[in-house]
Amino acid sequence: MSDTTTVVTPTATAVTTAAPLREVGALIRGARKGRSMTQAQLAERVGTSQSAINRIEQGGQNLSLEMLTRISDALDQQIVSIGGAPQRAHLRVQGGRKLSGSIAVNSSKNAAVALLCASLLNRGVTRLHKVARIVEVDRIIDVLRSLGASVTWSEDGETLEIVAPSDLRLDAIDADAARRTRSVLMFLGPLSGRYESFRLPYAGGCDLGTRTVEPHLIALRPFGVDVEATSGWYEVGVANQDVPAKSVVLTERGDTVTENAILAAAARDGETVIRNASPNYMVQDLCFFLELLGVQVEGIGTTTLRITGKSRIDEVVDYWPSEDPVEAMSLLTAGIVTASTLTVTRAPIEFLEIELATLAEMGLRFDVSDEYAAANGRTRLVDITVHPSELHAPIDKIHAMPFPGLNIDNLPFFVVIAAMAEGTTLVHDWVYEGRAIHLLDLTRLGASVTLRDPHRLDVTGPTHFSGAEVSCPPALRPAVVILLAMLAAKGESVLRNVGIIARGYEQLQERLNSLGASIETFHD
Numbered sequence: 001m002s003d004t005t006t007v008v009t010p011t012a013t014a015v016t017t018a019a020p021l022r023e024v025g026a027l028i029r030g031a032r033k034g035r036s037m038t039q040a041q042l043a044e045r046v047g048t049s050q051s052a053i054n055r056i057e058q059g060g061q062n063l064s065l066e067m068l069t070r071i072s073d074a075l076d077q078q079i080v081s082i083g084g085a086p087q088r089a090h091l092r093v094q095g096g097r098k099l100s101g102s103i104a105v106n107s108s109k110n111a112a113v114a115l116l117c118a119s120l121l122n123r124g125v126t127r128l129h130k131v132a133r134i135v136e137v138d139r140i141i142d143v144l145r146s147l148g149a150s151v152t153w154s155e156d157g158e159t160l161e162i163v164a165p166s167d168l169r170l171d172a173i174d175a176d177a178a179r180r181t182r183s184v185l186m187f188l189g190p191l192s193g194r195y196e197s198f199r200l201p202y203a204g205g206c207d208l209g210t211r212t213v214e215p216h217l218i219a220l221r222p223f224g225v226d227v228e229a230t231s232g233w234y235e236v237g238v239a240n241q242d243v244p245a246k247s248v249v250l251t252e253r254g255d256t257v258t259e260n261a262i263l264a265a266a267a268r269d270g271e272t273v274i275r276n277a278s279p280n281y282m283v284q285d286l287c288f289f290l291e292l293l294g295v296q297v298e299g300i301g302t303t304t305l306r307i308t309g310k311s312r313i314d315e316v317v318d319y320w321p322s323e324d325p326v327e328a329m330s331l332l333t334a335g336i337v338t339a340s341t342l343t344v345t346r347a348p349i350e351f352l353e354i355e356l357a358t359l360a361e362m363g364l365r366f367d368v369s370d371e372y373a374a375a376n377g378r379t380r381l382v383d384i385t386v387h388p389s390e391l392h393a394p395i396d397k398i399h400a401m402p403f404p405g406l407n408i409d410n411l412p413f414f415v416v417i418a419a420m421a422e423g424t425t426l427v428h429d430w431v432y433e434g435r436a437i438h439l440l441d442l443t444r445l446g447a448s449v450t451l452r453d454p455h456r457l458d459v460t461g462p463t464h465f466s467g468a469e470v471s472c473p474p475a476l477r478p479a480v481v482i483l484l485a486m487l488a489a490k491g492e493s494v495l496r497n498v499g500i501i502a503r504g505y506e507q508l509q510e511r512l513n514s515l516g517a518s519i520e521t522f523h524d
Contacts, residue, residue: 022059024068024079026138029057029157031075033507045074054155077521090496091509094518095467095489101515102343102383103331107132108324109504111285114259115321116140117186118286119149119162121193121267122293123314126162130320130375133157135503139181146174168194175201179232185216189260192225192238193267193311200234215252219261222248223268243268250276253303253402258283265307266295274305280403281351281379285322288378292317320375325351326409327505330480332386333413334512336364337420337488339388342515348374349382354406356384358398358414362421365389393423393461400431408432412477415439416485418459419447427457438473441482445470445489467491476504483508487517 032042039053046053047070055061056071072079109132117140119126131137141151144162148169151162170191178184178201191198202213217227222245226237245268248261258278263286265272277283279301287297287305293315296308328347335342336359349371356366369383398418400408408431418425419442429436436457442449445468448460465488472479472495479500486493501508509519 021061021063022138022142024063025057025059026133027079028053028071028075029133030507031077031079032057033510035075037075042071042074046070051155054157057157058153088497088523089499090494090522090524091483091486091498092520092522093467093483093486093489093493093495095465095486095491095493097338097487097516097518099335099338099340099342099487099512099515099517102345103511103515105323105328105331105344105346105348106130106506107321108282108285108327109134109136110255110282110324111321112137113140113181113183114186114256114282114286115289115319116144116162117183117190117259118263118266118289119144120147120164120168120187120190121263121290121313122162122164122317123166123312124163125316126164127316127318128160128162128321129318130158131160132321132324133506136181136183139177140183142174142177143184143187146172146177148172170195170198173201183256185213186256186260186263188216188220188225188227188234188236189263190267192220192223192236192264193309195238197235197237199236201232202229202234215250215254215257216260218251219248219257220264222246223264225264243270245272248272248274250274253278255280255282258305259286262286262290262297262305262307266290266293266309267311268309269311271306271308274307275303277303277305278402279303280407281322281325281348284378285376288376289317289319292319322374322376322379323348323381325407326477328352328384329355329407329410329413330484330505330508332384333417333481333484334487334515334517335386336389336391336417337484339488340516341385341387343383343385345383346374346381347384348379350380351403351407352384354404355410358394358406359417361394362417363389363391391417391421391462393418393421393425397426397428399428409477412439412481413484415449415457415459416442416447416481416488419449419461419463419465419485420488421461424458424460426452427459428455429457430455435475435478438475438478439481441470441473441478442485444468445482445485445493447485465489467493469494469496471495472497472500474500476500480505480508483519487512 040050043050043053107130112131144151149164224239228235253276255278261274287300293313298306323346325348331344365387367385371380374381398414400406400411445465447463450458467489
C-alpha cells in the first residue's frame with residue numbers, strides 16, 4: 001500500500017542515503033503497480049530508461065528532486081515531502097459494492113521471513129522466487145545487508161538473491177531495522193551455529209521472561225545458547241557450539257519458536273529431535289527449503305521432527321515459498337461480507353480446511369476445485385469460489401488452535417463474518433492479550449460486538465454495516481478486518497493511518513479494487 005515518506009538532506013536537493021532510497025523506491029513501485037503501469041511505461045512518461053526505473057525501485061540509484069517531481073507527476077501522486085512531519089496514508093472506501101472475478105493468493109509473508117533468516121546458513125547462492133514485497137520483508141533485508149550479505153532483486157522484481165559472506169559483520173547490524181521487527185529473533189538459531197558470541201537488538205517492550213521471548217530461549221538452551229538482556233540488546237553466548245542437541249522439547253508449540261530450533265539444529269552436524277514442534281505452513285516451507293540445502297528433515301507436517309544438520313552448507317538453491325493461507329482467508333472474507341461470487345485461486349487447502357468446515361457449518365456456499373501443486377512442488381493448492389449465502393451463527397464457539405486447527409491469524413476474520421450471520425457467535429481469541437479489543441471498532445460501522453473479557457467476544461448479527469470514520473487499529477489482522485467491513489458498509493468510510501497494513505499485505509488496496517472495490521488513498 002503506497003504512502004509518502006519524509007526525506008531531509010543538507011541541501012534539500014537529492015535523496016542519496018541507502019535506507020531512504022529503498023523506502024522511496026518501494027513507494028514508487030507501489031504507486032506504479034497501483035496504476036497498472038509497467039516500468040517501461042513509467043520510464044517513457046518520465047523521460048528515462050526502463051533500467052533506470054528498475055534501479056530506482058530497487059533503491060540502487062540516487063534521486064534528484066527534479067526526478068522525484070517528474071515521477072510524482074507521472075504517477076499523479078506525491079511520493080515524498082521534503083522536511084517536516086511525514087504525511088500519513090488513509091483510505092477512503094465507497095462501500096456496498098459487489099465484488100467479482102478471481103484473484104490469486106500471494107506467497108507467504110511468514111515463510112519469506114523464515115527463509116531470509118535461513119539464508120544465513122548457506123555460503124552459496126540462495127534465490128527466493130515470488131517473495132512478498134512487504135515492509136516486514138524489507139526490514140529483514142535491511143538487517144541482512146547490514147551484516148554484509150549481498151541481497152538483490154531481479155530486474156522484474158520477481159526473484160530475490162542472497163549471498164551471505166563467510167564472515168558476517170555482526171558489529172554493523174542495522175539496529176533500527178532489527179528493532180522494528182520481532183522476526184530478528186530468528187537470527188538466534190542460524191547465528192548460534194556460526195559464532196560463539198554475538199549480540200542482537202531487541203524491540204522495545206520485548207523483555208526476557210515474556211511469553212513471546214522466553215519460549216525461544218528455552219528452545220535454544222539445549223544447543224548451549226545463553227542469552228542475557230543488557231541495554232536494549234540480547235547478549236548471546238554459545239557453549240559446545242559443535243555439539244548438536246540430542247533432544248529438544250518445546251514448552252510452547254509456537255511457529256517462530258519451532259523455526260528457531262530447526263535453524264539451530266540445521267546449523268550443526270549430527271541429529272536433533274524436536275518434540276512438540278509446530279507443523280504449520282511456514283515451518284513446512286522452512287523444512288522444504290532446508291532439504292534443498294542438504295539438511296535431512298524427517299516428520300515434516302508432524303509435531304516431531306528429526307533433523308540431521310550440516311555445519312557447512314555451500315549450495316546454489318532456488319526456492320518458491322508457498323502461498324499464504326492468511327491472505328487467502330482475507331480474500332475469501334472480502335467475498336463473504338460483500339455477498340459476492342468471488343474466486344480465490346492458489347489457496348493452500350491443507351491450511352484452510354478447518355476454516356472452510358466452520359464456514360460450511362455457518363451456511364456458506366462455496367466450491368473447491370481439484371488440487372494442484374504449488375511451485376515448490378510440495379504444497380497442495382485449490383481454487384475456492386464463494387457465493388452469496390444466508391449465514392447463521394455456529395452452535396459452538398469459534399476459537400483458534402495450533403495447526404491443524406483453525407489458524408490463529410485467521411480468527412479475526414470470523415468476527416466480521418459472524419457479524420453477517422443470524423444469531424450470536426462467541427469468538428474466543430485465547431492466544432493474544434488485547435487483540436480482541438481492537439475488533440470492537442466494528443461497532444463504529446454498526447456491528448453488535450461486545451467484550452466478555454480480554455479474550456472473548458460476543459458477535460450478534462445480521463449486521464447492516466454503514467459508513468464511518470475509524471482509526472486503524474495497531475494490530476495487522478484487526479486492521480484488515482475493519483477495512484473488509486468497510487467494503488460491506490453502505491456509503492463512504494475512512495480508515496486512518498493504515499501504514500500497518502503494508503507490514504503483511506502487498507498492494508491490498510489495488511488488488512481489492514481490481515475485483516470491483518472502490519478504495520482510494522489520500523494524505524493529510
